[in-house]
Amino acid sequence: MEKIFVGQLEELAPRMGKEVIIGKQKIAVFRLSDNRVKAIENVCPHKQGPLAEGTVSGEYVFCPLHDYKINLNDGQVHEPDEGCVRAYETIVEEDRVYVMV
Numbered sequence: 321m322e323k324i325f326v327g328q329l330e331e332l333a334p335r336m337g338k339e340v341i342i343g344k345q346k347i348a349v350f351r352l353s354d355n356r357v358k359a360i361e362n363v364c365p366h367k368q369g370p371l372a373e374g375t376v377s378g379e380y381v382f383c384p385l386h387d388y389k390i391n392l393n394d395g396q397v398h399e400p401d402e403g404c405v406r407a408y409e410t411i412v413e414e415d416r417v418y419v420m421v
């Protein structure tokens with residue numbers, strides 16, 4: 321695994337997502353209201369919606385296209401919908417945000 325720098329914490333607006341592209345992987349990085357940072361694949365398992373543009377609520381993001389609710393900790397889609405996206409470990413060190421890829 322590689323630790324990839326994706327930006328400064330203050331560049332991430334709270335409860336908003338940001339897409340970062342690492343190699344061929346599109347990753348949605350989110351700063352939660354308590355300043356923890358989460359990262360999941362930026363491709364909804366339903367119809368490839370851009371999850372970085374979704375609405376964050378607590379530890380979930382709602383897909384902007386059809387409102388699938390996705391857990392930002394493990395990438396699982398909330399029932400009654402199904403599916404999952406890859407979740408990535410994140411590290412914040414001295415306000416520098418990294419994703420483990």
Ligand code: FES
Binds near residue numbers: 364367369384387388
């Ligand atoms: S593409 Fe995400 S819910 Fe349909």
